[in-house]
Amino acid sequence: MSGAVGTWGMARLVLRRSRVLIGGxxxxxxxxAALSAGATAGLYPDxxxxxxxxxAVNDIGALVALYGRVYDPTSLGAVSMIKLGGFGAVFVxxxxxxxxxxxTRAEEESxxxxxxxxxxxxRLAPLLGVGVAVLLTNLVLAAxxxxxxxxxxxxxxxxxxxxxxxxxxGLAFAAIAxxxxxxxxxxxxxxxxxxxxxxxxxxxxxxxxxxxxxxxxWLSWLSPIGWGQQFRPFAGNRWWVLGITLVFTAVxxxxxxxxxxxxxLGTGVFAVRPGPASAVPRLRSPMALAWRLxxxxxxxxxxxxxxxxxxLGSLATNLSxxxxxxxxxxxxxTLAGQKxxxxxxxxxxxxxxxxxxxxxxxxxxxxxxxxxTELRAEPVLATAVGRLRWSxxxxxxxxxxxxMLVMVFGLGAGATYAASMGDAGRFGSVLGAAxxxxxxxxxxxxxxxxxxxxxxxxxxxxxxxxxxxxxLAELGPLLELNHWFMDLSPFTHVPKLPGATFSALPLAVLAxxxxxxxxxxxxxxxxxxxx
Numbered sequence: 001m002s003g004a005v006g007t008w009g010m011a012r013l014v015l016r017r018s019r020v021l022i023g024g025x026x027x028x029x030x031x032x033a034a035l036s037a038g039a040t041a042g043l044y045p046d047x048x049x050x051x052x053x054x055x056a057v058n059d060i061g062a063l064v065a066l067y068g069r070v071y072d073p074t075s076l077g078a079v080s081m082i083k084l085g086g087f088g089a090v091f092v093x094x095x096x097x098x099x100x101x102x103x104t105r106a107e108e109e110s111x112x113x114x115x116x117x118x119x120x121x122x123r124l125a126p127l128l129g130v131g132v133a134v135l136l137t138n139l140v141l142a143a144x145x146x147x148x149x150x151x152x153x154x155x156x157x158x159x160x161x162x163x164x165x166x167x168x169x170g171l172a173f174a175a176i177a178x179x180x181x182x183x184x185x186x187x188x189x190x191x192x193x194x195x196x197x198x199x200x201x202x203x204x205x206x207x208x209x210x211x212x213x214x215x216x217x218w219l220s221w222l223s224p225i226g227w228g229q230q231f232r233p234f235a236g237n238r239w240w241v242l243g244i245t246l247v248f249t250a251v252x253x254x255x256x257x258x259x260x261x262x263x264x265l266g267t268g269v270f271a272v273r274p275g276p277a278s279a280v281p282r283l284r285s286p287m288a289l290a291w292r293l294x295x296x297x298x299x300x301x302x303x304x305x306x307x308x309x310x311x312l313g314s315l316a317t318n319l320s321x322x323x324x325x326x327x328x329x330x331x332x333x334t335l336a337g338q339k340x341x342x343x344x345x346x347x348x349x350x351x352x353x354x355x356x357x358x359x360x361x362x363x364x365x366x367x368x369x370x371x372x373t374e375l376r377a378e379p380v381l382a383t384a385v386g387r388l389r390w391s392x393x394x395x396x397x398x399x400x401x402x403x404m405l406v407m408v409f410g411l412g413a414g415a416t417y418a419a420s421m422g423d424a425g426r427f428g429s430v431l432g433a434a435x436x437x438x439x440x441x442x443x444x445x446x447x448x449x450x451x452x453x454x455x456x457x458x459x460x461x462x463x464x465x466x467x468x469x470x471x472l473a474e475l476g477p478l479l480e481l482n483h484w485f486m487d488l489s490p491f492t493h494v495p496k497l498p499g500a501t502f503s504a505l506p507l508a509v510l511a512x513x514x515x516x517x518x519x520x521x522x523x524x525x526x527x528x529x530x531x
Contacts, residue, residue: 003261006121010129014103015136025095026141028467033084033162034148040080041153050079057082061315065206066349068229077154077234081162085233089225090202092141092166093173096134097194100177103130106187108265110374117265127178127260131253134174142167158234165231168245172224173198175252182259185268188367192297199304201225206311224248286385290393293371294364298401301360305353305405309412312349313430316342316417343499346413346430351491354437355470357405361445362462364398369452369459372530387525395518398445403438410434433497439510440490444469446517453521453528 015022044050054073057063068086072078104127107116116126146163150156173194180193201223208220209229220226224245231241263269368391371377380390414430448462455461469489472481486492490513493506 003122003124004128006119006125007128007132010116010121010125011132011136014099014130014133018099018102018133021098022095022137022140024464025091026137026144028471029088029091029095029141029166030144030148032471033081033088033145034152036084037077037080037149037152037154041076044076044079047074050074050076053079061210064212065210065311065315068205068209069212070235071232072235075158075234077149077158077162078232080154081149081233085162085165085229086202086205086225089166089169089228090198092138092170093198093225095141096138096170096174097177097191097198099134099137100130100174101181101187101190101194103133104178105181105184105190105268109185109187124257124261127257131174131178135171138167138170138174141170155234157237161231161237161239162233164242165228165233168231168242168249169224169228171249172227172245172252175249175256176224178256179252179259182256182263183269185270188297188370189268192300196300203307205229210315285393286380286390287393287396289380290397294367294394294397294401297363298360298397298404301401301405302408305357305409306412309353309409310416311412312346313413313416313418314420316345316413316420342417346417346433346498347496347500350410350413350430350434351437351473351494351496353409353434354406354441354494355466355473355491357402357409357437358441358444358466360405361398361402361441362448362466364394364401365445365448365452365462366459368394369456372456377530381530387530388522391522391525395449398449399442399514402441402445403435406434406438406441407431429498432502436494436497436502436507437491439507439514440494442514443490443510443517446514446521449521450517450524451521453524453526455524456528 044053051073054070057067057070058073066086067082070078070082107126117123142160142163144163145166146156146159149159149162176197177190177194180197181187181190184190184193202225204219205223205226208217208223208226211217211219220230227241227245227248230238232238259269371394377390381387410431410433413434414427417430418424418427444462444466447465448459451459451461469491472486472489473491490510493510495502495506
């Protein structure tokens with residue numbers, strides 16, 4: 001097969017170029033699973049506490065929608081991995097998406113794929129090579145996760161099953177990303193399309209699990225993440241489910257290869273239409289250009305935030321009947337403090353919305369770096385536009401868009417929660433509880449701005465810091481880490497509203513830190529060379 005010539009060489013190139021990214025994600029994900037298992041063993045030391053904790057999840061539709069079901073309430077592994085089976089699988093999928101898009105569509109967009117194509121490699125070698133690399137990556141991730149769980153004291157068969165379930169999700173989304181890379185004409189569009197697919201399959205899984213057993217439970221079986229959870233690690237280990245994942249991966253991957261073989265290099269199936277020869281007056285400014293580049297991404301994020309906010313707000317009212325359960329109360333209090341169980345749930349999810357919104361801000365700043373490295377910033381800066389004015393347009397969208405997403409989430413959650421409770425006053429309290437997370441999210445975005453201006457090669461510091469803050473938020477309370485360690489995360493300093501005492505001082509300090517980091521980053525941008 002001449003089209004596959006050079007596949008192994010391309011796979012080695014992918015692994016070499018992304019070795020730090022791959023190694024870092026594997027260590028973080030496998031370590032997170034092992035730490036979660038160890039922390040849960042200390043939190044629920046006997047079978048009765050495990051059963052009560054499982055009931056806290058299984059009997060609350062909101063938590064089932066978020067995390068999935070605990071299929072064996074007596075199993076430490078099933079209880080400890082409930083959050084990572086769903087949320088953790090999202091990060092596994094993201095790793096595969098990033099690897100595939102980075103080494104396929106992004107390479108074509110930059111022109112490097114054309115240089116490689118001029119050598120003695122087959123037409124399909126780049127796509128096959130990244131497929132081999134992602135396969136090896138997910139195999140190593142599965143093995144590392146299984147070993148970590150075994151070291152944490154969980155049964156070997158369930159640990160291997162959980163690692164394989166994670167790896168299966170990664171392979172499925174590698175195939176989805178490969179197909180998206182053939183359909184779109186830019187790396188950003190391919191990533192966005194893959195992210196939309198990820199959100200859709202997670203929503204299918206959430207609705208299907210929450211509807212079980214009388215509703216449309218079958219929706220979970222339309223989702224690769226649902227397949228990973230239906231594998232049921234530590235609760236029967238249904239190995240046959242892996243076959244569904246492998247068939248899906250093979251079929252979607254084959255379609256991606258067929259499309260790649262038939263399309264022209266550098267183009268997508270859905271071609272970008274040529275724009276007009278001259279811009280309308282409203283687009284003749286750096287700010288207008290930045291908005292034109294970012295608006296599709298922002299609206300996509302906004303729709304997802306509104307949908308999930310509305311879903312969580314409507315489900316929060318299902319929690320009140322479980323406050324009498326001591327283990328359930330401890331489960332929520334560990335994460336959100338002393339308050340009503342509805343307020344605890346909302347505080348946890350609003351905090352998570354703030355963390356996710358900061359990811360949008362990071363991606364917007366990273367796009368600014370992409371404009372520079374792809375030499376699209378040079379024509380703009382060759383005009384009367386200075387560096388600060390050029391970057392300001394993107395930064396306004398980064399910081400403003402982050403705040404808007406948090407607000408959209410709060411609007412959705414507040415509206416449905418107030419409607420469910422029959423109390424219009426709840427709307428304002430939930431919206432305000434969401435907005436207090438904006439300054440903390442801005443700090444994360446500002447870290448990325450600092451890296452972009454002062455050390456652009458280290459712009460991944462934004463993603464690294466966000467990952468660290470997520471780990472602290474998820475595992476810090478369970479591991480009972482020292483307060484000084486938890487205080488490293490800006491989200492730790494946010495008042496846990498609704499239900500807690502509001503204090504403006506930490507928010508003002510966080511905003512000041514964000515301003516300081518941003519100013520330092522812009523100062524670095526003024527001094528350094530532009531590519």
